Amino acid sequence: MSCLTHYPPRLCASSRHPEQTYQRADKLYVVRSTSQTQQRNIALTLEDDGVTYLVMRGEPAPTADAGAVYMGSGGVMLVPTGRIFVRLDDEASLEAHAEAFRKLGYVITHVLPYAPNAGWLERADKDAAEALRGIPDLARLPGVQNVEPQLLTVRAQR
Secondary structure, eight states, X not given: OOTTTTSOSEEESOSSXXXXXXXXXXXXXXXXXXXXXXXXXXXXXXXETTEEEEEEESOOOTTOOOXXXXXXXXXXXXXXXXXXXXXXXXXXXXXXXXXXHHHTTEEEEEEETTEEEEEEEEETTOOHHHHHHTHHHHHTSTTEEEEEEEEEOOOOOO
């Protein structure tokens, strides 16, 4: 059994646009780069916040610390980081909702300085799969306007 089965098979781009979905990719997985990471079978390398994510071809070992890769339109690969963006009603404060987020297993990691009603959450246990699976629960909280996963992909060239 794959270590990726606890990731949702389908992922919504945002709670405001549930019609836009991504499918969990077969035969692709992501790992965070370390000095011991095998350099073969790399399909894509992504950087974010000082972390290098390697999208690998094949199936991860059952005990691997691997994450799911999702496919967007046109075959675009999307890598969830485990961070979740939440925007509340305009007059609300993200910090005021910290207890409700905590009850669902999330902690606030960053409040936008220019928009105190929005910011980033992560699971307290750092479990990216559970962060994705909990998006519908976050979206149902009173005062929540939008919830979306942070998804890394290659930048489009203009």
